[in-house]
Amino acid sequence: MDNNVSSTHWDIVIVGGGNAALCAAIEGASAGQRVLMLESAPRVYRGGNSRHTRNFRCMHTGPLAHLTDDYGEAEYYDDLLRVTAGKTDEALARLAIRYSEDCLPWMQAQGVRFQPSLSGTLSLSRTNAFFLGGGKALVNAYYNRAADLGVEVLYDAEVTDITLDNNRFETLQATVDGQSVTLRGRSIVLASGGFQADLDWLARAWGPAARNFLIRGTPYNRGVVLKNMLDQGAVSVGDPTQCHAVAIDGRAPQFDGGIVTRLDCVPFSVVVNRNGERFYDEGEDVWPKRYAIWGRLVAAQPDQVAYVIIDAKSIDLFMPSLYPPTTADSIAALGAAMGIPLDTLTHTITTFNAGCRDGDFFPTELDGLATEGVHPPKTNWARPIDTPPFYGFSLKPGVTFTYLGLQVDQTARVFGPNGPYDNVWAAGEIMAGSILGQGYLAGFGMTIGTVFGRIAGQQAAASVATFHSNS
Ligand SMILES: Cc1cc2nc3c(=O)[nH]c(=O)nc-3n(C[C@H](O)[C@H](O)[C@H](O)COP(=O)(O)OP(=O)(O)OC[C@H]3O[C@@H](n4cnc5c(N)ncnc54)[C@H](O)[C@@H]3O)c2cc1C
Structure with a gap:
C-alpha cells in the first residue's frame, strides 16, 4: 500500500526517509501518535544518504556492544573541537555526544544489529559502532519497525511547500507520483537532508568549480524544503560553502x-x-x-x-x-x-x-x-x-553533505523570525550545521541524525498529546 495512505490529516508529518526521519517516526509512533513519512525517492532508493553509511560515533563509559574500552564526553568533545576549529554550538554538540550512549541500545531494540569494526586505514573500534550489513540494513530495520508501529509512508513524494501561519505549521504541498497534494498535520519534523544534489545551488555557493564535484550520496537531497523554510524567514546556520x-x-x-x-x-x-x-x-x-x-x-x-x-x-x-x-x-x-x-x-x-x-x-x-x-x-x-x-x-x-541548515534549539525546534516555531522540528543533515561549523568527525553525521531525530519525534509527539488533552 506504498502510495495509498489512510488519511490527509496526521498527528506528525515527517519530511524525509533517511535515518533522522526514521528515528523521529519510530519515537512519534511509539508515543501513540499517527505518523506519516514523505520520502521523495522511489521505494527502491529510500533511505537517503543514510543507506550508504557504515557506523556511528558513540560515547561510552565502558565496553559497549563491540565498542572497546571507553570514549568519554571530554575526549569526544575535544575531538570535535579539533576538527571544527571550535566552530560548534557547545550545548547542542554536548547533547548529541551525551545522548549517543543511550542510542546504541535503543537502536538494537529497533532491530539494528552491530558488528566488530572494519580494519583498514579507518581503524575506529573504540569510537565508532559499525552496523551489520551497513546503512542499508539499518534503514531496512527501521522501516520494518516503523511499519510494525503503524507509521505510513508515501514514496515518490517530494514536499515542495510548507505553509506557516502565526508561527505554526498548518499544511504542506507535496508532489506524490507526479500529482500535487495538500496534507495537514498537528506537527512536522523536517529531516530532508542538505542541498548538495542541487548542482546549481552548489555552483552559486562555490563558483563554477562545483560543476566538477561528484555527489557521493542520494540525488534526492536538493534542499527544496531547506530553501522553502529559509525563504519564509527560518533562521539559518552554517556557511553555504562548508560541507563534508x-x-x-x-x-x-x-x-x-x-x-x-x-x-x-x-x-x-x-x-x-x-x-x-x-x-x-x-x-x-x-x-x-x-x-x-x-x-x-x-x-x-x-x-x-x-x-x-x-x-x-x-x-x-x-x-x-x-x-x-x-x-x-x-x-x-x-x-x-x-x-x-x-x-x-x-x-x-x-x-x-x-x-x-x-x-x-x-x-x-x-x-x-x-x-x-x-x-x-x-x-x-x-x-x-x-x-x-x-x-x-x-x-x-x-561531496557528502552540505552544512547550511536550519537553526534549532535543544529540543530540535526550528527557529523562525519570531523565535521557535510552535510545532516545527528538524533533525539530521538539515540542522547539522549548528554543530558542524566546519570539518568533520567520522560517524558524527549518524549520531546527530539519531539523537535529534529521536528528540524531534519525542517532542512532536508530546506537543500533539498536549493538543489532544486540551481539546
Ligand atoms: C557515501 C557516504 C557514506 C557515509 N558514511 C557515514 C558513516 O559511516 N557514518 C556517519 O555518521 N555518516 C556517514 N555519512 C553521512 C550520513 O549519511 C548523513 O550524515 C546521514 O545519513 C544524514 O541523515 P539524514 O536522515 O539527515 O539524511 P538522509 O539519510 O540523506 O535522508 C534525507 C531524506 O530526505 C529525502 N528528501 C529530500 N528532500 C525531500 C523533499 N523535498 N521531500 C521529501 N523527502 C525529501 C531524501 O530522499 C532522503 O530520504 C555518509 C554519507 C555518504 C554519502
Whole structure:
C-alpha cells in the first residue's frame, strides 16, 4: 500500500526517509501518535544518504556492544573541537555526544544489529559502532519497525511547500507520483537532508568549480524544503560553502557512488595535481582525522582533479577500491597512461624520493618517517615511490553533505523570525550545521541524525498529546 495512505490529516508529518526521519517516526509512533513519512525517492532508493553509511560515533563509559574500552564526553568533545576549529554550538554538540550512549541500545531494540569494526586505514573500534550489513540494513530495520508501529509512508513524494501561519505549521504541498497534494498535520519534523544534489545551488555557493564535484550520496537531497523554510524567514546556520567532502575515485558516477568510491591510500602515496606537482602533506595525520580535508584540497586544484601515486610496497595497505588502478612498470609510463605531464611528474617523484630518509614505517600509527628538504613536506609514512609496479588513481572532490541548515534549539525546534516555531522540528543533515561549523568527525553525521531525530519525534509527539488533552 506504498502510495495509498489512510488519511490527509496526521498527528506528525515527517519530511524525509533517511535515518533522522526514521528515528523521529519510530519515537512519534511509539508515543501513540499517527505518523506519516514523505520520502521523495522511489521505494527502491529510500533511505537517503543514510543507506550508504557504515557506523556511528558513540560515547561510552565502558565496553559497549563491540565498542572497546571507553570514549568519554571530554575526549569526544575535544575531538570535535579539533576538527571544527571550535566552530560548534557547545550545548547542542554536548547533547548529541551525551545522548549517543543511550542510542546504541535503543537502536538494537529497533532491530539494528552491530558488528566488530572494519580494519583498514579507518581503524575506529573504540569510537565508532559499525552496523551489520551497513546503512542499508539499518534503514531496512527501521522501516520494518516503523511499519510494525503503524507509521505510513508515501514514496515518490517530494514536499515542495510548507505553509506557516502565526508561527505554526498548518499544511504542506507535496508532489506524490507526479500529482500535487495538500496534507495537514498537528506537527512536522523536517529531516530532508542538505542541498548538495542541487548542482546549481552548489555552483552559486562555490563558483563554477562545483560543476566538477561528484555527489557521493542520494540525488534526492536538493534542499527544496531547506530553501522553502529559509525563504519564509527560518533562521539559518552554517556557511553555504562548508560541507563534508572527501577525495573519491575520479571515475565515480555523478550521484550515489557511495562508500566504495572513496580512496584511502593517500597516506602511503604521493598526490599530484594536473600539472604533476605536489600540493599538500599526504602524511599530516592518521587518515580518520584527515580524510575529510582532501575533498576541499582537490577542489582547490586546477580542473578539480588530482592523481594519487603509490608503488608495490603500499598496494595492500588500504581498503581495496572499486575501480582498478592504472598500473605501469615505470613512473613515466604511469604518467603517460594517466595524462600527467611526464617531465614534471618525474621531477616531482625524483625530488620526493631523494627527500625520504631511513626509519621505521608503521602504517597504522604516526611513525614520524618524514621527508627532508621537500616542499610541501610529507611528515609521516614517507617512503620512496621506487618499487614497480606503480599504481595511480585519479581523484575528484566527492561531496557528502552540505552544512547550511536550519537553526534549532535543544529540543530540535526550528527557529523562525519570531523565535521557535510552535510545532516545527528538524533533525539530521538539515540542522547539522549548528554543530558542524566546519570539518568533520567520522560517524558524527549518524549520531546527530539519531539523537535529534529521536528528540524531534519525542517532542512532536508530546506537543500533539498536549493538543489532544486540551481539546
Ligand atoms: C557515501 C557516504 C557514506 C557515509 N558514511 C557515514 C558513516 O559511516 N557514518 C556517519 O555518521 N555518516 C556517514 N555519512 C553521512 C550520513 O549519511 C548523513 O550524515 C546521514 O545519513 C544524514 O541523515 P539524514 O536522515 O539527515 O539524511 P538522509 O539519510 O540523506 O535522508 C534525507 C531524506 O530526505 C529525502 N528528501 C529530500 N528532500 C525531500 C523533499 N523535498 N521531500 C521529501 N523527502 C525529501 C531524501 O530522499 C532522503 O530520504 C555518509 C554519507 C555518504 C554519502
